[in-house]
Amino acid sequence: MGISSPGIGSNLDVNGIIAKLMAVEAAPVATLDKKSASYLAKVTAFGTVSGALGTFQGSLSSLTSLSGFQSLNTNSSDSNIITGSATNKAQPGSYRVSVSQVAQAQTLASGGYKSTTSTIGLGAKTTINISLGTVTGGSFGVTSTALGAGVVNGGITPGALSLNGTAIATDGSTRSAKLLADAINAKSGTTGVTAKADTTQTAATLFGNGGASTFGAIDTSGGGTYSLSVSGIDIISQATGIAAGGAGGVDAAAIDAVLSGNNSVTQALANANITVSGTAAAGTLRFSNTDGNNINVTESVTGAVTGGIGNSGTANSGYNATTTSTVSLVSTDGTQITVGGSNPGVAGLTAGVSGAYQGATFAQDGTRSSGNIVIDSTNNTLQGIRDAINKANFGVTASIVSDGSSGTPYHLVLASSSTGANSNMKITVSGNNGDPADPSVESLLAYDPAGTQNLSQKTAALDTLANVNGIPVTSHSTGITGAIEGVTINAVKVGSASLSVSKDTGSLTSNISGFVKAFNDLNTQIKSVSSYDPETKKGGDLLGDSTIQTLQASLRRQMTQTISGLEGSKLTSLSQIGIAFQKDGTLTLDNSKLQKAINTNFNDIAGLFAAVGRSSDPDISFVSSRTATKAGDYRIDITRLATQATLTSAAAVPASTTIAADTVWTVKLNSSTSSAAISTASVKIPAGTYTAQELSNVLQASINGASNFTTSGATVSASINDDGTLKLNSTKYGSGSNLTLTSDTGTAVADIFGAATSVDGVDVAGTIGGFSASGDGQMLTGAPGAPTEGLKLEIKGDTIGARGTLGFSQGYAYQLDTLAKNYLGATGILTGRTKGLNDTVKDIGKQKDAFNAKLVDIEARYRKQYTALDTALSSMSKTASFLTQQFASLNK
Structure with a gap:
């Protein structure tokens, strides 16, 4: 069995030897780690610069657009009455505004229905046409019937009439339409209702019928006397003893002679505001009073008299008749009038809620869309009609409102989508293919301010009426534009307030200060990663990096060159508004110098920062440009106008x-x-x-x-x-x-x-600066490859040929923003450098992994070799021990 633990048998430190050998073999790994750390440090440094450059680019956003330099502040003395906003065309100043009426939309409502889903009519195919326009003439309100004899004799008792919940002060002296109208007008501030007494006019048949005179010649030969008076004014008289037709007698011709002349009678009638029309001879004589006072016609007789009004040759016992007039009520805000009181009928009015246009005409506004909606068996319910109107989108919205009653609570309510007097609705209902419209649908929806009004107007379409510095102005919306160039006045409610317009210098100063700070922060970050510190004797991670050096140089170069293409501008460099470089490469801002530039050359500051185009022709406007567009003054020549x-x-x-x-x-x-x-x-x-x-x-x-x-x-x-x-x-x-x-x-x-x-x-056709350009509608754009590439102009007016010049400049902020875009983003220079470094780090990682794999093999080889050596030494040690023992035995 082999040795399981190296060195036990031989006392050789195999593990220690291998560890030291592997430490030598692994030395290149440390070099790779050092390289990787160096590259990662550069990645971090580039990330720091990218972040600072991005922040700097963000500070340019408010300076690259022309609008950022032309904002104006508006301030209202009472924002509950008016507010305002201003564009760059406005001029600073203060304006006094009085609002007498605020625009509102028209609202119409139907009568009540029991259900929103029950069918209306029989489903006959019916077309609804909705148009919007203006109502002129006439009035909106209610007209009474003529006052009765009871009023003439006893007036209108107190409490008999109320309008919109306010009692009208009447009494026994209120005996004419004029006096009733005066009493109503005395409460108009509370009721919102004004009244006009209509013209009082005697009957067309008073002195005749069908053109045949029935005024008989007066005969006082029987010992009587006769006199005719109108509202207490003596017109003509006849003494006793004169036969009919005799000299000095009264007949139709004699009456006409008096009334047609210039005499005390006609003067007295004129003073009483009584006019005369027709003639007694023709049987058409009528008396009128435009102020609505009663007209009393009286024949006074004594003794035996024949002839007179409606009397030819028969006895005249006297005649007395009083003609009254009607009263027209007008809702001042175009809403329904609620008539009440203990006995409104005595004033010729009916209790309840009513009101309609009377004597008005409707003129369609061609600028507002109009269209047709078909109602048939698929949608002839309140819900179906509501949905069809809303889907059509013809400037009217429909809804269903419940009044909470138990019988017929549901009402179809139509509202104009826009405010203004030109948003009145006219709804025409007609059949299809010669068939009549469904009468139930027509009864629900037909509405014409000049005719049938089956819907009730709940709010009138009103314009905003105001007075601006003494000039009356009108607007269809709550916003008033055009009264003050570049200023929109928003009317909130009736009242008076002042609106001041001033330059928004605060935002401009803040934006420029932010620009200076962001650049200095960027400069600090660049220095921190690219400079050498002599005290620590260490350099930044990007010291000597060409990308950072180029960025730094480009920033400084663009900010120190003058701006060209600013025709007529007095500002061409940053130093003129107080921005200057210091020795350490940072910017400083002289606020006093900036304020002076704002005070004296406010409109020119925009050209220092934004891309600006200024045309000598007011009908040519700069729209946009591209990075490739070159600054300069370009002649505009138009060969064809867009049509x-x-x-x-x-x-x-x-x-x-x-x-x-x-x-x-x-x-x-x-x-x-x-x-x-x-x-x-x-x-x-x-x-x-x-x-x-x-x-x-x-x-x-x-x-x-x-x-x-x-x-x-x-x-x-x-x-x-x-x-x-x-x-x-x-x-x-x-x-x-x-x-x-x-x-x-x-x-x-x-x-x-x-x-x-x-x-x-x-399309428009022409050239910009002598270079070709493409037309698209009224837009003329410089062609690629020319200095005017991407320069887009809007060409209006009616003149072809030479149209002046356009001065185009790319300000500092615009140029710096373009520079930043080249360095940032998916294809930016900094992004590319960072990607390259990260790729290098990945390659080093791969090299390290491969080398580590190689080290495993090297270690295995060393371990195999030294294990064999250990085994050999152990075997030799055993042999030596055996020999020693044998030699010792031999010696014994």
């Missing part, structure tokens, strides 16, 4: 055009840039008779309401040209703009546009 696809009628459209029922056109819009499913729509044009402008509006709204076009963002605009022709055009510019109309049913396209054909749009 939109247009279709113009061959002749002027008539004053009135009728669109037949079931008129459907197929419209293709911008089909070359999108799929047919999106660019083609079947559009139903609402039937009706339209003026030229109304036709323009309805076509624009109907086409824009097609869901296909809503999804793709394609729209058209329509207008009436000065020559009366109708122009329809795609709002998209360029070669992708086209428009085709094809007749399907009803009124043909040719009936409106004649033989006209559409003209496709074209």
Whole structure:
């Protein structure tokens, strides 16, 4: 059996010998470990630099964009009334704003229904057309009936009438429509209701019927007297002893002579605000009072008299009649009016909630989409109608609201999605293919401010009305734009407040300070990994590294060169705003110098940092650039302006055009840039008779309401040209703009546009700085390979040829951001170096693993050799011991 523990038999330290031999053999492993540690230290150092460079790049984000230098602060003296925001076009200043009305959306509600899922009507196919527009003229409210004789004689008792829960102060003296209106207006601040007494007018048949005079000539020959008065004003009289038709007698012609002249009678009537129309001779004489006062017509007689009003040759015992008027109630905010009180009927009103547009007209807004919704047996419930309206997305949202009652609690409520007076709804209900609409659906939804109003208006569509520095302004939304250039005023509630606009110098100063600090932090990190410390006599892990040296040199070079392409700018270097290098390579910021630059050259600071393009032509705007775009001043020459696809009628459209029922056109819009499913729509044009402008509006709204076009963002605009022709055009510019109309049913396209054909749009064409450029709509972009590569400009206006120059500059922040991108990211220089070092570390690891495997073999060989030696020595030791014993025995 062999020796199990080396050295036992021979006393040879086999393990110790092998350990020392292996220590010598393993010496290269330590060298590899040292190399690996060195490379890993460089990886860590590059990671530190990458992190600092990334932080520095982050500090540039607010400085690379032009908008970061043009922000303005707005401050309201009362943010509960107004707030504001400003763009770079605004000018600092203070503005006084008074808000008298805040925009709101229109809300309509149906009557109550027992269930949301019960069918409405019989399911006949019915088309609902929803359009949005403006209501003009007339009023929203309630009109009373004429006041009765009881009011004329005894007035309106206290408490008889209340409006919106407020009692109207009436009494026995309230005997006319004017006095009732005055009493209502005295409480308008509380009720939100104003009143107007309508014109009082005597009957058209008072002095005749059908044009035949029934005023008989007065005969006082029997000893009587006669006089005619109107509201206490003596019109004419006849003394006793005058036969009918005699000299000085009263007849229709005599009355007309008095009322047609300029005399004390006509003057007294005018002073009483009483006007005269018609003639007694024709039987059409009427008296009117526009202020709503009662008109009393009296014939006073004594003795025997014949003739007079409605009397020819028969005895006249006297006549006395008082004509009253009606009162029109107007809701100041367009909501329903609640009429109550102990006896509102005496004021000609009915108790309950009511209100509707009266005498109004509706004009569709062509800029708002319009469309059709089909209601049939699949969706003729409140829920189905609600969902169909919401799915159509025509600027109206529908909901179902329960009032909590036990009988018919459910109401369909429609609300315009936008605020403003141009968001009033008109809902037209019609049948299909000549069939009538389902009457139940029509009874539910038909709503026309100028006609049938089956829905009740709960809130009116209102504009924001305000006064800005003494100038009245109007806005469809709560935001007021355009009143102050570059400033949006947001109206919160009625009231007055001041809005101040000032330069946001605080953010600019903070951003520049952050830029300086981030650079100094970056510089510190670079120095820590690349410099030599004479005290410790140690160098950084990246000392002498060419990548770090190049980065450091590039940063300093870009920050010390002047900025070119800043036409007209007084700032071209960082030193002009107080940023300068110190001896140790860090930056310092002179805040006083920066503030001076902000005060004197605020608009030029942006050019020092961001990519800026300034055009001498206000209709040419800088959009963007690329890294390859070179700074400089470039001449702009336009050879062709971008156009939109247009279709113009061959002749002027008539004053009135009728669109037949079931008129459907197929419209293709911008089909070359999108799929047919999106660019083609079947559009139903609402039937009706339209003026030229109304036709323009309805076509624009109907086409824009097609869901296909809503999804793709394609729209058209329509207008009436000065020559009366109708122009329809795609709002998209360029070669992708086209428009085709094809007749399907009803009124043909040719009936409106004649033989006209559409003209496709074209892209802008021209050069930038004499170099070629490509056009896309109104965008002109410098071609690759030129100094203007990637320079994108928006070309507007109507002039071709030379269009001035554009000065383009790439500021420090823009250039430094580009530099940082070259070093960072997946393909950046630092990333590449780090990857290379990590790959080297992996290779060293592989070498170490291979060498360690080799050491195992070496150790096994040494152990085998020394084990054999140990065995041999042990055997020799035994032999020596045996021989010694034998020799000792022989000696004995």
